[in-house]
Amino acid sequence: MTTSVAESVVCFHCGEPCEDITWLSDKPFCCEGCKTVFEILSANNLCTYYQLDGQAGTSLKNARTGSYAYLDAPEVRQKLLSFDSPDLSRIMFHVPAVHCISCIWLLENLRKLNPGVIKAEVSFGLKTVAIAFDPRQVKLSELASLLAAVGYAPVIALDDGQDTVTKSASGRTLVYKLAIAGFCFGNIMLFSFPEYLGLDQHDGSLKSIFSWLNLALSVPVFFYSASEYFVSAFRSFRQKQINIDVPIAAGLVALFLRSTFDILSGTGPGYLDSFTGLVFFLLIGRWFQGKTYESLAFDRDFKSYFPLAVNRLVDHVWKPAIIYDLKKGDILKIRNMEIVPADSILKDHDALFDYSFVTGEAKPIKIKKGERVYAGGRLIGQPATLTVEKITSQSHLTSLWNNETFRKTEERQYQKIIDRSARKFTWIVIALANVTAGVWYVLAPHQMWLVLTSVLMVACPCALALAAPFTFGSMLRVFGKHGLYLKNADVIERLAAIDAVVFDKTGTVTYGREPVVEFTGDLTGLEREAIKILTAASTHPLSMIISRSIHAAHTHDLSNFKERPGKGVQGVIAGKFIKVGSAEFVGFYEKLDPQASVVFVSVDEEVRGYFTITVKIRPQLKNMLARLGKKCVALLSGDNNADKASMQKVFQPFVTLLFNQDPHDKLAFIQNLQQDGKKVMMVGDGLNDSGALKQSNVGLAISDDSGIFTPACDGILDGTQLNNLDKFLDLARYSSIILKIAFSISFFYNAIALSFAVTGHLTPLVAAILMPVSSISVVGFSTLAVNFVARRKLVRALT
Amino acid sequence: MGIIILLISISLVIAVGFLLSFLWSMKSGQFDDTYSPSVRMLFEDKPEPEHQPEPESQPESANDEKK
Numbered sequence: 001m002t003t004s005v006a007e008s009v010v011c012f013h014c015g016e017p018c019e020d021i022t023w024l025s026d027k028p029f030c031c032e033g034c035k036t037v038f039e040i041l042s043a044n045n046l047c048t049y050y051q052l053d054g055q056a057g058t059s060l061k062n063a064r065t066g067s068y069a070y071l072d073a074p075e076v077r078q079k080l081l082s083f084d085s086p087d088l089s090r091i092m093f094h095v096p097a098v099h100c101i102s103c104i105w106l107l108e109n110l111r112k113l114n115p116g117v118i119k120a121e122v123s124f125g126l127k128t129v130a131i132a133f134d135p136r137q138v139k140l141s142e143l144a145s146l147l148a149a150v151g152y153a154p155v156i157a158l159d160d161g162q163d164t165v166t167k168s169a170s171g172r173t174l175v176y177k178l179a180i181a182g183f184c185f186g187n188i189m190l191f192s193f194p195e196y197l198g199l200d201q202h203d204g205s206l207k208s209i210f211s212w213l214n215l216a217l218s219v220p221v222f223f224y225s226a227s228e229y230f231v232s233a234f235r236s237f238r239q240k241q242i243n244i245d246v247p248i249a250a251g252l253v254a255l256f257l258r259s260t261f262d263i264l265s266g267t268g269p270g271y272l273d274s275f276t277g278l279v280f281f282l283l284i285g286r287w288f289q290g291k292t293y294e295s296l297a298f299d300r301d302f303k304s305y306f307p308l309a310v311n312r313l314v315d316h317v318w319k320p321a322i323i324y325d326l327k328k329g330d331i332l333k334i335r336n337m338e339i340v341p342a343d344s345i346l347k348d349h350d351a352l353f354d355y356s357f358v359t360g361e362a363k364p365i366k367i368k369k370g371e372r373v374y375a376g377g378r379l380i381g382q383p384a385t386l387t388v389e390k391i392t393s394q395s396h397l398t399s400l401w402n403n404e405t406f407r408k409t410e411e412r413q414y415q416k417i418i419d420r421s422a423r424k425f426t427w428i429v430i431a432l433a434n435v436t437a438g439v440w441y442v443l444a445p446h447q448m449w450l451v452l453t454s455v456l457m458v459a460c461p462c463a464l465a466l467a468a469p470f471t472f473g474s475m476l477r478v479f480g481k482h483g484l485y486l487k488n489a490d491v492i493e494r495l496a497a498i499d500a501v502v503f504d505k506t507g508t509v510t511y512g513r514e515p516v517v518e519f520t521g522d523l524t525g526l527e528r529e530a531i532k533i534l535t536a537a538s539t540h541p542l543s544m545i546i547s548r549s550i551h552a553a554h555t556h557d558l559s560n561f562k563e564r565p566g567k568g569v570q571g572v573i574a575g576k577f578i579k580v581g582s583a584e585f586v587g588f589y590e591k592l593d594p595q596a597s598v599v600f601v602s603v604d605e606e607v608r609g610y611f612t613i614t615v616k617i618r619p620q621l622k623n624m625l626a627r628l629g630k631k632c633v634a635l636l637s638g639d640n641n642a643d644k645a646s647m648q649k650v651f652q653p654f655v656t657l658l659f660n661q662d663p664h665d666k667l668a669f670i671q672n673l674q675q676d677g678k679k680v681m682m683v684g685d686g687l688n689d690s691g692a693l694k695q696s697n698v699g700l701a702i703s704d705d706s707g708i709f710t711p712a713c714d715g716i717l718d719g720t721q722l723n724n725l726d727k728f729l730d731l732a733r734y735s736s737i738i739l740k741i742a743f744s745i746s747f748f749y750n751a752i753a754l755s756f757a758v759t760g761h762l763t764p765l766v767a768a769i770l771m772p773v774s775s776i777s778v779v780g781f782s783t784l785a786v787n788f789v790a791r792r793k794l795v796r797a798l799t
Numbered sequence: 800m801g802i803i804i805l806l807i808s809i810s811l812v813i814a815v816g817f818l819l820s821f822l823w824s825m826k827s828g829q830f831d832d833t834y835s836p837s838v839r840m841l842f843e844d845k846p847e848p849e850h851q852p853e854p855e856s857q858p859e860s861a862n863d864e865k866k
Binding site: 101104105108121122123124125126172175176179180183187191206209213 | 803804807811814815818821822825826830831832833834835838839842
């Protein structure tokens with residue numbers, strides 16, 4: 001089939017190429033949805049939207065229309081609204097479609113579209129819009145529908161709220177600590193300079209004033225900014241595990257106490273500039289590493305996929321009810337394309353359910369009246385009523401989440417490289433401190449404490465603690481620039497150890513969920529239209545795919561429609577008798593490639609050709625897989641093996657190809673690999689991969705649109721960047737090499753400083769020079785090295 | 800000597816003032832979103848036009864086309 005795609009024509013609203021153009025005035029639109037948005041905006045004099053950023057809109061081609069009626073239920077309102085009073089309510093909507101200036105402009109001008117909106121404010125980073133509205137004039141459901149109508153459908157989840165609040169609050173605390181440490185560090189440096197530059201003897205009083213000021217300034221740093229290091233060190237002591245914070249805390253305490261002692265006894269100016277500088281640098285490292293992609297969610301579970309509410313029969317009236325409130329025996333009404341929220345029994349008529357969401361198998365399953373429907377099935381066709389059998393939290397699908405995989409903490413399974421080095425380092429420091437103390441006890445007992453504290457002070461592995469945050473933090477940013485968004489910097493370390501990669505098929509290896517339909521043969525425009533009308537009448541998956549692939553007007557009526565299960569459909573349109581179905585059904589007897597799905601067409605009993613339905617595999621995937629080589633271990637697909645041949649072409653011969661895998665099978669497969677000592681990375685995209693994603697050492701979710709739901713994972717990879725997966729793995733490995741070099745640099749400085757300390761020559765000036773120099777050179781080295789390697793690997797590859 | 804102490808105390812008071820104002824601005828959420836305010840200030844409200852420009856030509860393709 002050759003659809004005429006006018007490539008030069010792009011949609012005025014969303015900027016996507018139009019396949020069949022709908023014109024309004026002189027402006028082309030790709031679909032009715034985009035046109036409707038334009039109509040709404042132009043009617044309300046909001047066309048500035050298009051001037052700010054050309055073709056700013058989001059395509060509404062694949063938009064799902066849902067009812068927001070449940071939002072008006074009092075218990076839902078109460079959960080969602082941040083403030084509620086009779087004449088003013090506030091709500092925060094998460095709107096993933098926000099992506100440019102025009103989006104901000106339109107959403108903030110929402111009051112022009114509906115007078116009930118008092119104020120709307122967009123937060124671009126978080127992709128949220130906070131709306132204050134008058135509940136007497138506009139209902140919450142109308143507000144959500146309005147947003148959806150202009151292309152900014154809100155994503156509503158009842159238990160989302162607190163998460164983002166705590167995340168931003170902990171980020172803020174770190175900035176407070178950083179600000180105070182930086183402030184005190186700067187001032188203490190200033191007050192320490194006169195001492196270093198040489199104050200005269202008769203300035204003794206000035207000297208002591210400066211010292212006391214320094215001491216006062218360092219108190220908040222010790223008790224507030226540095227507090228988490230002490231807490232962490234204490235905790236690791238209690239767990240009998242030494243982490244990097246133990247030597248840091250020891251060093252900080254030694255620095256502070258020794259300086260306090262020096263100042264109080266008037267024996268010296270102390271090392272307070274080194275102390276505050278150390279805390280300041282450490283906190284910078286923590287802040288740098290703490291970058292997170294706030295608008296992306298990495299910890300969604302099945303609940304995010306479920307509807308929030310369904311229609312429940314209460315006293316002979318259908319009322320929206322939250323799914324958590326469903327009880328056994330409740331009667332529900334599910335409409336076309338809605339998801340069944342709980343295991344239930346089908347009550348009124350046979351219906352088709354699409355379980356692709358749970359199992360990955362795209363072909364809908366027919367359920368007979370009285371049979372059980374599992375939660376997660378999507379109804380296709382006529383509305384159906386169901387009786388709830390098990391509540392959502394006990395349903396078959398939810399049982400996957402009760403698997404122990406979902407309870408484990410990631411920290412337990414992985415010993416961070418920084419902690420392994422810290423353990424060795426700590427023992428060396430303790431040994432060295434003891435030996436030094438012993439030697440000085442013999443030589444000059446009155447100096448022993450001074451030397452011992454000096455050793456602890458300079459042994460403080462500040463540079464060591466900075467190496468990891470800056471190496472991994474820089475790599476995290478590099479990855480983010482190239483479409484790989486990791487949950488946190490620790491993932492890079494696990495990524496570096498990966499030696500087995502497992503892929504999911506649909507949506508991961510193949511592009512999206514829509515297959516490619518090609519027609520071999522000749523058809524007139526009218527015949528194409530007739531086939532569209534005919535196939536649209538059937539709910540068979542292949543019919544639906546064909547119907548969607550044909551873009552033609554719908555101007556004729558269908559008569560004598562007949563569907564023959566397992567064979568095909570037939571009907572009369574515009575006087576032509578059309579049959580669409582299997583070879584036998586239309587009377588075609590040549591041999592064809594048996595692997596692809598083929599659907600034949602006959603017009604007036606004359607075979608006119610056939611549709612070949614193949615999945616579209618992502619471009620350049622084969623090269624990437626070849627580069628991955630032996631690391632690519634398996635393909636796990638929930639679908640049937642219809643695509644086996646095309647998959648064999650893409651994957652190397654030694655790769656295991658498994659089909660008909662349900663979520664539990666996938667999880668078990670990963671577990672088996674891990675028991676063989678492999679570090680496994682799972683690349684998947686759907687809810688059916690979520691068990692495997694969670695079980696694997698690194699789970700990457702593929703997303704072609706950052707607004708779309710991704711299951712719980714360690715990282716989200718932009719679908720277009722999948723062909724760089726091997727490079728990302730290489731870069732992760734390079735970053736551990738860089739980290740090791742940075743470690744040796746920091747050990748080198750520590751050795752120099754220790755040589756001063758054990759011989760008793762560690763003056764405040766030496767400390768004040770050595771500590772910042774070591775920190776800066778480690779930070780500089782790791783940041784530059786990461787960016788250099790990334791440029792060599794990624795940028796060159798992309799251009 | 801005395802003047803140095805005076806100057807130091809003045810400078811410290813000013814510096815603490817700036818620190819506090821930073822902490823306050825952080826607390827009040829001014830750094831939460833660093834992008835939208837920068838473009839928001841450039842938006843302007845257009846005066847309402849006298850007549851609504853009506854779309855002149857009707858869409859050519861049929862409207863009943865469904866995806």
